[in-house]
Amino acid sequence: MLRFESNGSHRHRRVTLPDSSLAAARARLRASLRQARRSIPPVERARSARRVALLAEQEGLLSPQWRIGLYTALAEELDTAALLALARRRGCRIYLPRIDPSPTARAMQFVQESARALHNRFGIPEPLGPTLPSARALDIVFVPLVGFDRRGTRLGMGGGYYDRALAFTRVRATTHSPLLVGLAYAAQELVRIERAAHDVPLDMVITERRIIRCTSRRTSP
Numbered sequence: 001m002l003r004f005e006s007n008g009s010h011r012h013r014r015v016t017l018p019d020s021s022l023a024a025a026r027a028r029l030r031a032s033l034r035q036a037r038r039s040i041p042p043v044e045r046a047r048s049a050r051r052v053a054l055l056a057e058q059e060g061l062l063s064p065q066w067r068i069g070l071y072t073a074l075a076e077e078l079d080t081a082a083l084l085a086l087a088r089r090r091g092c093r094i095y096l097p098r099i100d101p102s103p104t105a106r107a108m109q110f111v112q113e114s115a116r117a118l119h120n121r122f123g124i125p126e127p128l129g130p131t132l133p134s135a136r137a138l139d140i141v142f143v144p145l146v147g148f149d150r151r152g153t154r155l156g157m158g159g160g161y162y163d164r165a166l167a168f169t170r171v172r173a174t175t176h177s178p179l180l181v182g183l184a185y186a187a188q189e190l191v192r193i194e195r196a197a198h199d200v201p202l203d204m205v206i207t208e209r210r211i212i213r214c215t216s217r218r219t220s221p
Contacts, residue, residue: 033147048208053082064091069141098126108161138178145182152201152214153193166200
């Protein structure tokens with residue numbers, strides 16, 4: 001069920017998910033948010049992508065030699081081309097996702113950017129460079145999303161690839177753990193999303209309007 005709540009000049013969707021049907025409720029919510037995302041005009045899409053890239057740079061997230069996990073955007077997602085170009089110019093080492101070709105595996109690794117690439121079953125180009133043994137080696141992972149709230153709860157496309165690849169970050173231990181940064185349009189923000197047990201919380205979300213530092217942090221055991 002979606003409800004709307006006034007907050008100054010903006011109105012936010014409050015999400016109440018029934019305990020007995022979290023998956024079904026999430027599927028309905030995902031469909032609604034994806035439809036809204038697809039309706040964003042091309043000119044606004046391009047402007048938002050450039051603004052997000054500049055905010056990431058101003059926040060100091062593109063330091064030279066940092067290992068950056070970044071995704072190749074689907075048509076309806078916030079485009080990452082401007083951010084990718086900035087990261088290259090700043091001397092970042094860029095890694096892109098590559099999913100297991102088996103339809104039942106639902107596994108994903110990060111692969112060093114390469115001029116050679118093949119398209120996966122979703123039509124997304126995947127580099128043929130060296131694979132990282134673990135996402136733990138990354139300094140930052142920029143994550144796509146369908147919806148988010150300010151606690152850092154992320155609603156993805158439903159495949160679970162990022163939640164599996166980044167599951168180790170749910171507990172912040174003494175070992176290295178990358179900063180998780182969601183990239184989104186401001187319209188994708190929700191007041192609250194019911195968090196599932198497998199959800200990996202974000203540290204930060206960048207939209208075309210602002211940088212949001214999430215309030216629900218990963219904690220030590």
